[in-house]
Amino acid sequence: MFNEMMRAEIWLQETLASGESLEELAARLGYSSSQVRRRFRQCFGLSPSAYRESLRLEKAARLLTFTPRGVREIARRCGYTNHSAFSRAFQRRYRQTPREFRLNRHRALRASRPPALTLEPTLHTLPPRTAVVTRCYVGTEQLTPPETWPRMLWGEEPPSGIPMDAPSLALLHDPCQACSLPKLDLGVVLAPGLADRLAMPPSLRVVTLPSVRTASLSLTAVDDVNTALESLLTDALPTLGEHYCGEAIRLIADGDALELQLPLMPSPQTTTAP
Numbered sequence: 001m002f003n004e005m006m007r008a009e010i011w012l013q014e015t016l017a018s019g020e021s022l023e024e025l026a027a028r029l030g031y032s033s034s035q036v037r038r039r040f041r042q043c044f045g046l047s048p049s050a051y052r053e054s055l056r057l058e059k060a061a062r063l064l065t066f067t068p069r070g071v072r073e074i075a076r077r078c079g080y081t082n083h084s085a086f087s088r089a090f091q092r093r094y095r096q097t098p099r100e101f102r103l104n105r106h107r108a109l110r111a112s113r114p115p116a117l118t119l120e121p122t123l124h125t126l127p128p129r130t131a132v133v134t135r136c137y138v139g140t141e142q143l144t145p146p147e148t149w150p151r152m153l154w155g156e157e158p159p160s161g162i163p164m165d166a167p168s169l170a171l172l173h174d175p176c177q178a179c180s181l182p183k184l185d186l187g188v189v190l191a192p193g194l195a196d197r198l199a200m201p202p203s204l205r206v207v208t209l210p211s212v213r214t215a216s217l218s219l220t221a222v223d224d225v226n227t228a229l230e231s232l233l234t235d236a237l238p239t240l241g242e243h244y245c246g247e248a249i250r251l252i253a254d255g256d257a258l259e260l261q262l263p264l265m266p267s268p269q270t271t272t273a274p
Contacts, residue, residue: 003202004029005043006135008036009181010205012052013173016059017079022048044181054180056080057093059246061177064102065109066233066244067265071098114230121215121236126261129209130195131169133187140172140184140229143222146253149186153204158188161197166190167254170222171207175229175249189252209250214261215242221258225251228260237262 011025025048026033040048056078063074075086075098090098134152149168150158158164171185185207195206215237217228233244243265250261 002043004031005040006203007205008040008048009044009051009183010135012048013055013183016052016056017077046180051180052079053089054093057090058174058177058179060086060090060098061094061101061105062175062244062246064098065105065177067246068243074098109234112230112234114234115227117217117228117231117236119218121217121232121240121262123213123215123240123242123264125213126209126211128211129189130192131187131189131207131209132195132198132200132204133169133171133185133207134203134205135183136186137181137183139174139182140225142182143170143184143225143251145222146170146251146258149253150188152186153188159198161194162188162190165255167252169253170251172225172249172251176226176233185248212245212247213264213266214250215240215264216262217260219251219258219260222251225260229262232260232262237264 008025008029011028022033022036026036029036031039037047040046040051044051046054060074060078063069063077064071067074069077071087072083075083078086080086080089087098090096090101094101096104132153136152146168149170150166158166166188169185169187169189173183173185187204187207189209198206200206215232217232219225219228229249237243245263245265247263249263252259252261
């Protein structure tokens with residue numbers, strides 16, 4: 001049952017901006033809507049609709065904090081067709097209007113003064129890639145060393161045909177904020193087409209990482225992730241006139257190299273919308 005509800009949780013995350021209903025999710029899983037509601041609550045402590053609302057508002061909080069997008073555009077990107085409904089839901093969750101939240105978060109970030117980075121981030125565009133990952137319900141602070149990530153997929157040895165030295169991957173979904181359900185994805189990056197030949201158990205899934213502009217930074221250990229993120233988001237990117245786009249942050253371990261890859265908005269912007 002848990003693997004099915006995990007797939008439901010991931011589907012809710014991936015369809016935030018769509019109009020797809022719980023009935024469509026239930027049909028995908030082969031259950032009735034009432035069964036999905038009951039089983040999802042048993043696994044995660046809240047209903048699918050309440051969880052989707054939390055995801056939408058948490059994404060809106062990230063976009064308000066780290067991007068210059070206007071409030072109406074953020075509401076649309078988070079699945080709200082009615083701006084007033086978005087503002088009411090946001091105020092219920094955060095006890096502030098979206099504009100007040102943005103202003104107060106910017107003030108708090110300026111006051112936090114994270115340590116300056118010892119290296120400048122590198123700006124470049126990553127090609128599309130394919131990965132096999134598994135969902136883990138832990139926060140970034142509980143991230144284990146990269147050598148353990150492939151073992152989360154298939155134990156000590158990968159299936160035949162997958163290189164032992166395939167780059168390890170962590171996808172971080174909730175950077176620098178509290179969330180209703182901490183989560184991240186761990187896995188490996190594969191050569192194009194290789195994942196199509198694998199028999200996937202229910203706990204694994206293939207993801208396509210799209211081409212994206214990133215600010216990339218070399219790290220020495222996973223313990224440095226949160227500090228590096230805070231410095232990137234509050235100091236380095238504003239200095240460069242760049243903005244985090246709000247999507248999953250990539251952490252790639254290839255051999256002894258560990259790189260944090262922060263996805264950026266498509267084009268540099270330096271002003272903050274009201």
